[in-house]
Amino acid sequence: MRTIAEINEKIIRQRAVVLTTEELKARVVEIGVTKAAKEVDVITTGTFEPMESSGAIINLGHTDPPIKIRRCWLDGVPAYSGFGAVDLYLGASCAVETTDGEEVRERGGGHVIEDLIAGKAIHVKAQGQVTDCYPRASFETTVTRETINQFYLFNPRNLYQNFIVGVNGGDRPLFTYLGPLQPRLGNAVYSNPGAISPLLNDPDLQLVGIGTRIFLGGGIGYVAWEGTQHFPLQKRLANRTPIGPSATLALIGDAKQMDAHWVRGCYFKSYGPSLMLGVGVPLPVLNEQVVEHCAVQDKDLVAPIVDFSIPRRVRPTFGLVSYAQLKSGKIAIEGKAVRSAPLASLFFSRQVALELKKWIEAGTFTLTEPVSPIPMERSFLPQDRRTDF
Structure with missing residues (x-):
């Protein structure tokens, strides 16, 4: 057992052992969970993906x-x-x-x-x-x-714990928030980076809460609240990871300290503008369970394949697919091979985790104790009431 205070003392003295989540997974394969938990102090995670529920507070x-x-x-x-x-x-x-x-x-x-x-x-x-x-x-x-005066990001919904895979079973191209989906199952697009994603490595949000210090857009940010559409009651696998969209976080950070390398405007054809954002979350190794959760592999994580050709809130699915299959570049849907590609940049997601690791190793980034946990009992309320005018 460790405490965050003990880990921070090692960080300040530049003696903390820090691994990215990919490095930790490889280390567990080599020496097992128990030895890795004794060896490692902090695990860094990262993602770089579109997060359209973001924005900036500005005082002129x-x-x-x-x-x-x-x-x-x-x-x-x-x-x-x-x-x-x-x-x-x-x-x-x-x-x-x-x-x-x-x-x-x-x-x-x-x-x-x-x-x-x-x-x-x-x-x-x-x-x-x-x-x-x-x-x-x-x-x-x-x-x-x-x-x-003030210029800070306040993002109502970032860091989906998991998301969907978009396909198009219709007869015409569709232009969506996942990008273009080609007709007749011409392609499949997934947005979550899978096993390197921050919240899939802390499935029950035991390490992340209100006040958690994070890497946000190349600067220091904080978890401000639960995110909008936060749905932790999503069905979960035995390893506690959700099978679809689940927990989300609201994030805040001083944009004057950020770097445009990690914050980029983007545009989805015939859909609209958005924001590509780099977010990294440090996970303190307080016990063996932390390492056990972080050892999860892409083959152990799944997402639902959703057909966007049906214009309804609840769309039909073609079942679940593992992130290992998605990252292979091809998945099978009803016997048909379908090309798959990520919306998130896997390269930049890894770079976020590496950058955060450097900050911690240099002693310039310490960890914080959450002041309150993220609620894990939120249901997801649809807007089904019809009012005709």
């Missing part, structure tokens, strides 16, 4: 005379302004608006967030509600991350 600072912003665009992307006078929330999947109100979906909030993190100048256009406190009616300028 007050103008003179002051303005109470009620409509605002950052490089043409609408930002929500319905709270503080110069506070904004920029959604990653919100698209550029043209002057006539139409959307230009190839660029959106994720691209603006990336550009701000990279130090580029962003055009601001704002319209205000004129009041005695805020007499200014409009404002236009350019800003950078250095000329605004």
Whole structure:
């Protein structure tokens, strides 16, 4: 048994033994769970994938005379302004608006967030509600991350513990949040990186809670809350890993300290903009069970194959498939060989885990005790009530 305080003492003295989750899995094959648990202090996990339920809180600072912003665009992307006078929330999947109100979906909030993190100048256009406190009616300028006050990511839903495999059993191409799905089962796309994914290595969220310090976009972030659509009651295998979409986390972190290498705007053809984001979670080796969970292999993890050609909330599935099969590049569906490819970057996911490992080994990143656990009894409520107007 170890404590986080004991592990942190070793980290500060640069004596902690840190392995990425892939290195840990290989080590368990060599020496077993018990010996690995005695040897290793921290296991690092990582993912780099689209996370469209993300966005940035921005405080522009007050103008003179002051303005109470009620409509605002950052490089043409609408930002929500319905709270503080110069506070904004920029959604990653919100698209550029043209002057006539139409959307230009190839660029959106994720691209603006990336550009701000990279130090580029962003055009601001704002319209205000004129009041005695805020007499200014409009404002236009350019800003950078250095000329605004707060700029931090607050992401309502990141780090799906597991997700689906998308296919298309119909007769025409479909353009989805997983990318293009070719007709007649022409391809299969999966988004979770499998055995290297953070939450699949901590299936019951015993190590991750509110206040957990993480790698977020190349800077330090924290788990802020359970994520939206958090569904820990998903059916699970004997190894405790879920068979489909399950737990999620809400994350927060200072974007001024982030690196655009790990935060990238992206675009899905005929669907819209999103944000590719690198997230790494350190798992303290407090006991043997931690290593046992982290030893899980792709062959021991499954995801449901979902047919997007049926336009319903609950779509039919073609059963479950292992991540080992998905990563082989080809899966079988009703006797047909179907090409499979990841939406997440497996290369960058590994790089996130390696980068976090370097931080911990250098003594610059210590672990935190969660201040509260993530609830594990949340059900998933659909919106089935029909109201006709």
